[in-house]
Amino acid sequence: MADKDYYDILGVPKTATADEIKKAYRKQARKHHPDAGGSEAKFKELNEAYEVLSDEDKRTQYDTYGRYFGGNMPPGGPGGYPGGTEAGWPGGFPGGAGGYTNVDMGDLGDLFGTFFGGAGGAPGGGGKRSHARRGADLQYDLTVGFDEALEGTSTKVDVKRTETCAACKGSGARPGTSPTTCPTCSGSGHVTQSQGVFGFSRPCPRCGGKGTIVEHPCAVCKGKGQVVKVKPLTVNIPPGVTDGGKLRFAGKGESGTGGAPPGDLYVVTHVKPHAYYTRDGADVLLDLPVTIDEAALGTEVMVPTPDGGRVKLKVPAGTSDGKVLRVPGKGAPKLKGKGRGDLKVRVKVAVPQKLSSEQKDLLKRFASSRQEDVRAHIV
Numbered sequence: 001m002a003d004k005d006y007y008d009i010l011g012v013p014k015t016a017t018a019d020e021i022k023k024a025y026r027k028q029a030r031k032h033h034p035d036a037g038g039s040e041a042k043f044k045e046l047n048e049a050y051e052v053l054s055d056e057d058k059r060t061q062y063d064t065y066g067r068y069f070g071g072n073m074p075p076g077g078p079g080g081y082p083g084g085t086e087a088g089w090p091g092g093f094p095g096g097a098g099g100y101t102n103v104d105m106g107d108l109g110d111l112f113g114t115f116f117g118g119a120g121g122a123p124g125g126g127g128k129r130s131h132a133r134r135g136a137d138l139q140y141d142l143t144v145g146f147d148e149a150l151e152g153t154s155t156k157v158d159v160k161r162t163e164t165c166a167a168c169k170g171s172g173a174r175p176g177t178s179p180t181t182c183p184t185c186s187g188s189g190h191v192t193q194s195q196g197v198f199g200f201s202r203p204c205p206r207c208g209g210k211g212t213i214v215e216h217p218c219a220v221c222k223g224k225g226q227v228v229k230v231k232p233l234t235v236n237i238p239p240g241v242t243d244g245g246k247l248r249f250a251g252k253g254e255s256g257t258g259g260a261p262p263g264d265l266y267v268v269t270h271v272k273p274h275a276y277y278t279r280d281g282a283d284v285l286l287d288l289p290v291t292i293d294e295a296a297l298g299t300e301v302m303v304p305t306p307d308g309g310r311v312k313l314k315v316p317a318g319t320s321d322g323k324v325l326r327v328p329g330k331g332a333p334k335l336k337g338k339g340r341g342d343l344k345v346r347v348k349v350a351v352p353q354k355l356s357s358e359q360k361d362l363l364k365r366f367a368s369s370r371q372e373d374v375r376a377h378i379v
Contacts, residue, residue, distance in 0.1 A: 006049035006062065014063070018054065025050040034200055132258030135162075139266045144237060146274040150306055150332050152239035159233050159265060162226045164255045168218035172225035179212035187211040226255060235267055240333035242279060243271040277306060282341025284331040288313075289350045295319045305330045305343055313345060321349040 007014050010024045028046050032038035052058045052068045062068045140157055164170040173179050181187040185204035189211040193200045203209035217223030233252060241247070246268050253263025271279070278285045284306050290299065298317030302310050311327055324346050331341030355363070 004045065004048070006053050009045050009049040010053065016053075018056075021050070021053050025054070132260040133256060134260045135254035135256040135263035137263040137266060138253040139268060141268050141270060142235070142237070143270045143272060144241070145272050146277065147306075148237070149241050149243075149269065149271045149279075150239060152241075152333075153237045154234060155237065156232050156234050157267070158230050159252070160228065160230045162228050162254045163231075165218060165221035165225055165227050167220040168225060170225040170257070172214045172218055172221060172223040174216040174218050177216045179214050182207035182211055182213050185211065225257065233265070235265075237267075237269065238335065240282060240335035241269045241271070242281065242335070243269065245269045245335070279332060280341075280344070282332045282334045283344050284341065285344045285346060287348050288315075288345045289348050290315055290319070291350055292352070295321070295347065295349045303327070303343075303345060306332065311343075315347065319347050321347060323347045 007016070010016075010021060010028060012020055012024045016024070025046060029043065029050075030036065032042045032046060034040045034043060052062050058068050138159060138161055140159055142155070142157060144153060144155075165172075167175060171179055182189075182204055184206040185191050189204055189207065189209045190201045191204050193202070204211070207213050214223045218225075221227050233249075235247070235249060237247070246266050249265040249267065251262050252265035255262045276286060286303065288301070288303060290301070294301075294315060296318065298319070299315050301313055301315060303313045304310055305327070307330065309330075311330065313325060313327065315325070324344050327343040327345065329340050330343035333340050352359075
């Protein structure tokens with residue numbers, strides 16, 4: 001078998017320092033660790049390379065002879081190999097059971113912390129994993145009227161969510177009994193498959209990673225510790241909500257497990273359209289029809305406001321179609337902050353569709369007396 005190039009395996013030059021070798025090894029080990037979906041064969045190669053190149057004496061022997069002989073220097077022969085052959089030592093490296101070498105485990109502390117969740121979850125760490133998990137967030141779509149969105153409202157909604165089983169208090173065990181420590185994993189929640197000096201951890205197949213088993217399940221929740229319920233909740237919708245807005249109600253989501261807090265409920269508001277108002281954030285838009293003569297000569301009109309009142313609005317002489325006039329503070333309440341937005345009145349000049357003979361004559365006389373060329377800028 002051809003000798004392996006340990007420098008090439010780690011991706012470092014032969015002049016690499018000890019720190020560079022260590023850094024390269026840790027990077028490659030994270031990438032190729034079997035628990036991270038990497039190749040076990042590649043991981044073995046990396047450990048062989050690091051075990052030799054990280055030790056000054058072993059690296060010297062490897063650099064001199066192109067192979068490490070486990071502390072036994074070759075007695076000279078062709079190529080410097082024992083007995084003058086390139087067969088090497090049977091079974092690979094001495095002391096490397098299963099192809100793994102004696103890598104300093106201290107160098108891998110943070111590596112295993114990545115895969116097994118810290119010292120308590122590392123193979124052989126002896127600590128139990130925490131199975132507490134925050135409850136999931138829920139979303140509820142709520143349709144409100146235009147006026148309700150402006151004024152705010154309080155309503156009841158039926159929310160389907162999981163809750164801690166009251167009968168067993170979330171243990172999953174029948175009242176009067178308790179979950180027992182899983183005999184397969186001894187309560188750790190994981191089992192370790194040993195290969196050489198390394199072990200690969202996976203969730204315990206018997207308890208599913210919980211560390212405990214329920215021998216006598218609760219009749220209410222069937223051993224799950226949680227039940228699904230439809231619960232009516234009163235939600236207060238503040239003034240000023242918008243279409244598509246999202247309100248958060250802390251702790252009103254799914255219940256947590258293992259003593260963890262519940263999730264949150266998010267209520268998404270959908271606002272029904274109004275007959276003549278539209279929303280632009282805290283501003284309310286109203287289209288106001290005016291006649292040609294009102295737009296030309298100017299006028300004052302009474303316009304409705306979203307709060308149910310009416311205000312007098314002055315339309316200046318010469319107002320063009322599409323011009324927006326503002327009525328300050330007569331819009332929607334500001335959801336974040338104080339005060340209200342504005343009522344924005346957009347002028348829509350209404351062109352008459354039917355004219356009497358007298359009206360036509362008046363318009364013709366007006367047209368003949370008009371001096372302004374409104375298209376002068378484009379001809």
